[in-house]
Amino acid sequence: MIKNVLDLLPEELIQQLLDIGEKEYRAKQILNWVYNKYTIDFNEMTSLSEALRTKLQSILDITIPTIITKSNSTDGTTKYLLSLQDGSNIEMVIIPNGKKNTLCISSQVGCARKCEFCATAKLGLKRNLETHEITSQVFLAIKELGGKKLTNVVFMGMGEPLDNFENVVKAIRILQNDICFNFSPRRITVSTSGVIPQITKLAETGLKLKLAVSLNSAIQSKREILMPISKIFPLPELKKALIDFRKKTPYRITFEYVMIKDFNLGKEDVKALLKYLGDISCKLNVIKWNKVDDLPYETPTTGEIDRFISAISVLSSAVTYRRSRGADIDAACGQLAARNTQRRSDHEEF
Ligand code: SF4
Structure with a gap:
């Protein structure tokens, strides 16, 4: 073979x-x-x-994906629609920020997790990516950047990385190997919707990397609406798994919170968030919801965002409001869907 x-x-x-x-x-x-x-x-x-x-x-x-289209945002972000050998399409996004260039890569064709706010979810799961289909996105991005250095890789593209556990872990080992891509562990972030058994399994591999968790609400009933995975892996169990994970890693866990108008920015949302994160050594990234066609949510106003951020600023964790990147090319938070344009949740300012 x-x-x-x-x-x-x-x-x-x-x-x-x-x-x-x-x-x-x-x-x-x-x-x-x-x-x-x-x-x-x-x-x-x-x-x-x-x-x-x-x-x-x-x-x-040494096959790498073919670039079908390349969309350039006015903010410098570039989204790539890629074709794999079997004709499947995926997306990757390069996000420049000063001297940093971050690559957001996909781990699956589509996704099975059905997050309500996510364009990728609408595709359903087609298949897992092979290890080389993950590493080759990085290879391609380095070539595309020419002389500029690719500094960070984030698994925040299409798919739930921990649902493709073996191939993602192998890809990270290749990314970190000093004879291969030679990325430092702190330059690689895996973002999950909260697949508890795989978070535990990841901790047991001893692999060093940064873990990000797409939280979006600390109220169980609301998170279940946004992220059905929460019905299987509820917030208290998720928190326990993350505290255990944190004991085995040098890096703080990052929580991501997509701010949605009239949904998760109220007083009870703040109270629940402060309680949930109050005793975890973590960082919190908040980002505003980007409109996706056919989804019933709205982008919050600047005033709503300011009030929410002010209310959560009492957290001892570092709170960062991340500007969305690539929204004009459907490469921003929640927008990727590999349809000759768009996927999901977090093309932020890295
Ligand atoms: S947000 Fe992530 S885990 Fe949820 S459906 Fe989208 S790609 Fe899958």
Whole structure:
């Protein structure tokens, strides 16, 4: 079976080469071409003999997604609609912010979690992405950025990353491997809707990364409306799992709260939020809801946002109001849906 190099950790590539009677150093040469020179064509790997290049193509390939469309926002954000080998479409977004360039990547084609505020949810789940379909988004973004450095990767694109656990974890190992993408753990964020068993499993892997949780309401009945996953994994159990996770990670957990007009900004919402987060070492990012066609929610006014932020500022956690990015190209919070435009929840100012 032909393997994609972007699916493999260095030790796995070495084993592939040893299996066909080649020396270990050949794997390092290939990885150098891929991760330092961003070459995906074996024929361009001129340090390898022609005979070896032909042999390699019988066991390896380096396929990356095709860019179908590229939409540029007036704020510098760029959204990419990508086509995978089987014809499925996904989206990724590059968000520049000063010297930082953040890439928001997808982990599934569609999503099964049915969050009420999310455009991706309307697609349903088509399938999980393979590991190489995740890492190749990063590869593609680095190429697209040219000389500019890709500083952060966030799993906030299409899909619930923890529902594609094995492939996402493997992709993060490749992203962090110093012979591959060499990202520092603090530059990688996985955002979840709150899949408790997988949060626990993630903590047990010992993998270092930042975890973000899409909260959106600390009132159980309201969160169940916005995020049906809350019926299966209620807020008290989620909090317990997150406190356990925090004990095993050096990084504070980030909670994301999408502000929705006349829904989650009232006094009782503030009270519940202060109580829920009051005793967790965390950060809270609030972002305003971006209108998605066919969804019954509205963007709050500046006055409503200011009142809400002022009311929650007593929290000891760091509270950040994030400006939405890419709203004019449907690449902002809640808007991705891979339909020659749009997905979901959090293209913020990173
Ligand atoms: S917000 Fe995330 S978990 Fe919820 S439906 Fe959208 S993509 Fe899935």
